[in-house]
Amino acid sequence: MLEPKVVLFLAAVLFSAGLYGVLSRRHLIMLLMSLELMLNAVNIALVTFSRYWAGEGVGMIGAHSGQFFTLMVMAVAAAEVGIGLAIIVAVYRRKHTADSDAASELKG
Amino acid sequence: MINIFNNPELLLWAVPLMPLFGFLINGLFGKRMSVASSGGIAAAAVVISFLCALGLFVYHMNMLGKETVQSSAFTWMQVGGFKINFGLYLDRLSSVYMLIITGIGALIHIYSIGYMGHDEGFARYFAYLNLFVFAMLMLVLGDSLVTLFLGWEGVGLCSYLLIGFWYKHLPNTTAGMKAFIANRVGDFGFMVGMFLLFWHFGSLSYAGDASLQSGMQAAIASGTVDTTLLNWACICLFIGACGKSAQIPLFVWLPDAMAGPTPVSALIHAATMVTAGIYMVARMNFVFVHAETAMTIVAITGGATALFAGSIGLVQRDIKKVLAYSTVSQLGFMFMAAGLGQFHLAVFHVFTHAFFKALLFLGSGSVIHALEHSLGHGNPDSQDMWKMGGLKEKLPITCYTMFIGALALAGIPGLAGFFSKDAILYSAFHRGDTLGWIIYGLGVAAAICTAFYSARLIGLTFYGKWRGDEHAYAHADEAPRSMAMPLMILALGAIGVGYLLLPPAFGVHHPPFQTWLAPIWAAGQAALPEGSKLLIPVEHDSAAIAAEWVNIAISSVIAFGVFLFAFTIYSRPANLAKVRALAFRGEGTDAVMTPWYKVLLNKYYIDEIYDFTIVRPTKIVSDVLFVVVDVIVIDLLFVNGTAMVVKASSDLARRLQTGLVRHYLYAFATGAVILIALFLLIAQ
Amino acid sequence: MEVLFILSALISLAGTLILITQKNPVYALLGLLIAFGGSAGVFKALDAPFIAVSQIIIYAGALAVMFLFVLMFTDTRTQDDRLKLPGAVGSRAVFNPKESGGPAKAKKKKNEFQVPAAVTAALDSIQLPKPMAMVLSLSLLVCFTAAIAKLPAEFNDFGPLPASYSGAMFAPSSEDGVLAFGSTAAVSKTIFEGFPLAFEVVSLLIFAALLGAVLLARRHLAGIPGTQDVGKERDHA
Incomplete structure (x- = not known):
């Protein structure tokens, strides 16, 4: 079972599920959570490739770059959640709700 | 410092770049x-x-005998x-x-510091002036x-900015x-x-x-000189020269x-x-000598302009207008010389004219400056010679320096002015064919x-008596030292400066100015056939020298x-009345201008003729274009039509x-999925 | 490793299921945590222990707490089912008990096996799948699956780790300079020898995000709309 294609498939499933969550939710916090799940799925794919290339003789830095980028994704995700949650708080103050449909000022 | 002085290329770059720095400093921080x-x-x-230029000229070109200094900065x-390289090229010309x-x-x-000191826009003025010097040096x-064209346009721009300085x-x-x-024309x-030259060469x-x-050398060697094309090219170039000069x-x-301000x-x-x-x-010149028709046009245009502008200058009342028409006239003399093939005389006249005409303009600026004190800035009376007179007492330095300038101009x-102008007239006189006599006649007139004038x-x-506002006369003061000093130097x-090119009749067969410039014309002269009228004479036989004496005597x-004659008339109040009788019939307010005076005063109605033949038709055509093309086609069809189409479609699109947020998310995800699917399909 | 992978994969799939089916944000957050925990196991199974630990510290430790905080700040009761109409939902509607309704209370019967209240609430709050979102995410999954299937045969197998990675896992640095794959030392060497610039840039990004978050979440910023107090706005209304 522990083979690259299976792990990648797991990542694909998590990613698609995250997308479903993002699309189906109207609560902004839930939306953000689903987004985190998608990022996590990407991380899994990255680590998978990192492990795969370790056996191909690409040197230490080459083999670990997947893991390094996982860390980067985590950092970016943390920043994103920070900003996202702050925006949600701001929206909530103004609209008294965290419903994404409430913020529709950009309506054409 | 010594190193810079020893390096001709650096010195050469310093010449145009110094004014550019001046422009930047004044333009940015002048306020x-x-x-x-x-x-x-x-x-x-x-x-x-100027010091750098002098260093180049004296040390590198004369003492070290460098013919040319070149420096290429970059490929433009x-x-x-x-x-096209962006580079500098210094030769004798x-x-x-x-x-x-x-x-x-x-x-x-230096003069401007005194002249423009009281103007609020002095920083702008000095910035423009420096930019002008830079552009002219680039030219x-x-x-x-x-x-050259870059500088050509640059000086045009600066000229425009400075003419409209008091906007x-x-x-x-x-x-x-x-x-x-x-x-622009x-x-x-x-x-x-x-373009024609580029096409050919x-x-x-x-x-x-x-x-x-x-x-050009290659074309001559292979015998493929296309005279027709060169004629057209030279005529086109001369049209450009007509505009600028x-x-x-x-x-x-x-x-x-x-x-514009007088120093400008x-x-x-x-x-x-x-x-x-x-x-x-x-x-x-090496192209022009092959274009005989173009040269004839240049000479005739120059002669006609010299007489035409000179005659207008006879009756102008505005002191600066007289000088302006005089400048046009003197430029005509220069083109006369160029058209006769005597390029060195054209450049020599440029050289001498620069001194005495700058002197005259700066002198008139000094007069205007003195009168504007009490008449107020921009008052036309401060430039009207009929409302001056007797300023010698008040402005002695200006008077005597301007007198020298006027004598030189005359x-x-x-x-x-005598040496340069006489040499030009002699070259026409000496030519001996119809064109030569026409040019000579125009030139003498x-x-x-x-x-x-x-x-x-x-x-x-x-001279004479003051005819204007008494108050202004009483308060007219001699120019400050910063203005008087340039007048005296000029x-x-x-x-x-005339002694740099004495005529052969004086026994000088190799005047320094001509010798200095000779290499510039060498190629063109070599290409001319033996006995060509365009050749610059080198040897002077006794007949030519006799002819020259005749010409000098006439001049x-x-x-x-x-x-x-003119000085006696105009400097004595009693004679002025007689002159007036030539210009007007009748007395006082009933006075009617005599026709010839009217024509001259109105500059042969040139502005009116241009207005009628060029400006009016252009306006009519533009009115038609305005109504048909602008209002109907562009405004209604294109602009408003486009706007309406956009509005209608955006009314539809804005519903998207x-x-x-989730609608955008759906759109985004759909697009992403489609792209991934497409990528997969194509990758197969 | 195989067993660990299968277990963690199942756990993270289960967490994901909870996340996307729960209406209650707190339950959903729990699902997310479970999914993250499962992912950490997957990382460990893939010989990336440092990433696994980071995953737990950052996601479970930091992010989840942050989510919880904001859930407490804001009104967690969503409007999906209660208010059918889209658009702005006033706080009055949220706080008005008549309109908010809430799930009808089932009558309790004695001596009967009772499903714990939390479980019934959880089951109640499962929401029905939305067809459009389902179609999109499934087609994405199909695309991914096709892409994975097209990978060359080498990707059928991870292969053993080379001997050069046989260093001690938790030693700061082994004596012969051999580092274990995925160990902290190896990852740090990668960061500071391979990608120092990216590391610095990302720290700058986090700093900027910190400042931005503080600015956005501050309450009274004169002249900046959206930073007023809720109470004040209500007074105006």
């Missing part, structure tokens, strides 16, 4: 600087530039085989111009016609625009000329390996350009910029006008006679913008 620092920086920049543009521009420019900068020091007064801005438009001709450079000169039919802008008129509209056309023709023997200017302004020049008699 916060005092008159002294702003003007001081501007003047210092040009003075340093390259399109296929068309390559451009060295003369460089010295005139920086030397006279420095004097005029003469550029190593190709394209660089709050509408006629000034109109005059600026007139200058710009007239120059010429520039178009210039560009066509450049595949190069626009006059320095380096693949130059116009080598192209104010020749018929494009001269109308120069008299109006007097709306001295620097730009007398000493330097307007002689750019001569420079360009002289620079292209061509009184012994002064600079123009010389009579010149002597007359220069005497009239001095007589009306400085007066010395107006006396002395001197004309100059002396006419000058004395629901403002709901």
Whole structure:
């Protein structure tokens, strides 16, 4: 079972599920959570490739770059959640709700 | 310092770059600087530039005997085989111009500190002036016609900016625009000329390996000189020169350009910029000598302009207008010389004219400055010679220096103007064919006008009785030292510089000015056939020298006679009434102008003729175009039509913008999925 | 490793299921945590222990707490089912008990096996799948699956780790300079020898995000809309 294609498939499933969550939710916090799940799925794919290339003789830095980028994704995700949650708080103050449909000022 | 001095290329770059730095400093920080620092920086920049030019000229070109100094900065543009270097090229011709521009420019900068000190826009003024010097130096020091054109447009821009310097007064801005438009017409001709030359020679450079000169040499060697094409190219180039150097039919802008500050008129509209056309023709002499028709056109145009503008100058009341028409007339003399193939005489006249005309303009500026004290800035009375008179008592330095300038302009023997003008007349006289006699006739008539109006200017302004506002006379003060000093230096020049090119009749067969410039014409002269009328005479037999004495005698008699005659009339109040009788019939308010006076005063109705034949039809055509093309086609069909289509479609499209985040998310995800699917399909 | 992978994969799938089916944000957050925990196991199974630990510290430790905080700040009761109409939902509607309704209370019967209240609430709050979102995410999954299937045969197998990675896992640095794959030392060497610039840039990004978050979440910022107090706005209304 522990083979690259299976792990990648797991990542694909998590990613698609995250997308479903993002699309189906109207609560902004839930939306953000689903987004985190998608990022996590990407991380899994990255680590998978990192492990795969370790056996191909690409040197230490080459083999670990997947893991390094996982860390980067985590950092970016943390920043994103920070900003996202702050925006949600701001929206909530103004609209008294965290419903994404409430913020529709950009309506054409 | 020594190293810079020893390095001719660095020195050469310093010449145009110093004024550029001055422009940048004044343009960027000028508002916060005092008159002294702003003007001081501007003047210092040009003075340093002059010293560098002097260093190049004296040390590198004369003592070390360097013929040319070149420096290429970078490739400006390259399109296929068309390559233009951005570089400087100094040879004997451009060295003369460089010295005139920086030397006279420095004097005029110093003069301007006194003249413009009270103006609120002095920093802007000095910035423009420095930019002008930079552009003019690029014009003469550029190593190709394209660089020349860059400077050509740059000086045009500065001229426009400085004519409309006092932009709050509408006629000034109109005059600026007139200058710009007239120059654009010429520039178009210039560009066509450049294209033709490039088409023929595949190069626009006059320095380096693949130059116009080598192209010309190759064409001569292979016998494939296309005279027709060269004629057209030269005519087109000359149209450009007509615009810049104010020749018929494009001269109308120069008299109006007097709306600018007087030092500007001295620097730009007398000493330097307007002689750019001569420079360009002289620079292209090796092409022009093959275009005989074009040369004839140049000579005739020059002669006609000289007489035409000179006769208008006879009756102008505005002191600066007289000088402006005089400048047009003198430029005509220069083109006469160029058209006769005597390029060195054209350049020599540029050289002497720069001194005495700058002197006259600066002197008139001093007069205006003195009168404006009490008459107020921009008062036309401060320039009206009929409301002056007797200013000799008040402005002695100005009077005597201007007197020298006027004598030089009139061509009184012994002064600079005599030698240059006489040599030009002699070259026409000596030619001996129909063209030569026509040109000679025009030239002599123009010389009579010149002597007359220069005497009239001095007589009306400085002698006789004061005819204007008493208060203004009482408060007229001699110019400050910063203004008087340049006048005196220029007066010395107006006396002395003529001796650089004494006629062969005086026993001087190799005058220094001619010898200095000889290498410039060498290629062109070598290409001319034996006995060609365009050849610059080298040997002078006794018959030629006798003919020259005749010519000198005629010129001197004309100059002396006419000058004395006019001076007697205009400097004595009693005679003025008689002159008035020539101009007007009747007395007082019933006075009617005599027709010939009216025609001259209205400048042969040239502005009206242009208005009727060019401006009006253009306006009518533009009115039609406005109604049909602009209002109906563009406004209604294109602009409003487009707007309506956009509005209708955006009314539909805006419904896509629901403002709901999830709708955007759906759109985004759908697009992403489609792209991924497409990518997968294509990757197979 | 195989067993660990299968277990953690199942756990993270289960967590994901909870996340996307729960209406209650707190339950959903729990699901997210479970999914993250499962992912950490997957990382460990893939010989990336440092990433696994980071995953737990950052996601479970930091992010989840942050989510919880904001859930407490804001009104967690969503409007999906209660208010059918889209658009702005006033706080009055949220706080008005008549309109908010809430799930009907089932009558309790004695002596009967009772499903714990939390479980019934959880089951109640499962929401029905939305067809459009389902179609999109399933087609994405199909795309991914096709892409994975097209990978060359080498990707059928991870292969053993080379001997050069046989260093001690938790030693700061082994004596012969051999580092274990995925160990802290190896990852740090990668960061500071391979990608120091990216590391610095990302720290700058986090700093900027910190400042931005503080600015956005501050209450009274004169002149900046959206930073007013809720109470004040209500007074105006």
